[in-house]
Amino acid sequence: xxxxxxxxxxxxxxxxxxxxxxxxxxxxxxxxxxxxxxxxxxxxxxxxxxxxxxxxxxxxxxxxxxxxxxxxxxxxxxxxxxxxxxxxxxxxxxxxxxxxxxxxxxxxxxxxxxxxxxxxxxxxxxxxxxxxxxxxxxxxxxxxxxxxxxxxx
Numbered sequence: 001x002x003x004x005x006x007x008x009x010x011x012x013x014x015x016x017x018x019x020x021x022x023x024x025x026x027x028x029x030x031x032x033x034x035x036x037x038x039x040x041x042x043x044x045x046x047x048x049x050x051x052x053x054x055x056x057x058x059x060x061x062x063x064x065x066x067x068x069x070x071x072x073x074x075x076x077x078x079x080x081x082x083x084x085x086x087x088x089x090x091x092x093x094x095x096x097x098x099x100x101x102x103x104x105x106x107x108x109x110x111x112x113x114x115x116x117x118x119x120x121x122x123x124x125x126x127x128x129x130x131x132x133x134x135x136x137x138x139x140x141x142x143x144x145x146x147x148x149x150x151x152x153x
Contacts, residue, residue, distance in 0.1 A: 001029045001089040003082045003112075004056060009095025009125040011056065016123050017093040018060040018067065027068035030057055031085050033078040049073050078108045079115065086116035096124045 002017035004010040014030065021028040032053050050073050061069055074081045086092045094109045109122045 001031055001082075001085050001091070002093040003078065003085070004030060004032045004053075004095070005078065006032075006052070006056075007095060007125075009123065012125045013093050013095035013123045014056060015060055016121070018064050020091065020093070020121075022064045022067050026090070027070065029070045029072055029085070029089075031072050031074050031082065032056075033081045034073065034075040079111045082108075082112055083115045083117070086112070086118045086120070089118045091119050091121060092116050093121045093123065096122050 002013055004014055017028055017030075030053065032049060034049055050071065053071050053073065057069065057071065061067070072085075074085070082092060082094065092112065094112060096109045109120070113120050113122065
């Protein structure tokens, strides 16, 4: 599963999740999170969110046309929605919004590392990774679920 939110890190997380799912020959569920108060609780807003999601996914699906992809628009707080999604996932991929010089990962991704029921892979966008097509992926330092940083990898 991959959580996306429209940030500059989302296309990189999406691309990385597509590539990993294709390598492992498994299906991919894309979960865009619509935070409370975003107006996404109305059917018309959910339809608009779904159309936007299709736009995000299309370049990656074109690159991996045989990969089964499910799109699940999920209103709610990102941490709650993605923690629930992790209960049925082998891997949860999310982008990091945190500043590389001040915060190693964003607050949502940091919480998910601790709360998710599966491994979490946090990817960071580079200046080149804001395009909709495959771009360079920079993976943050692996962190295990106990909070230890493994800098040997």
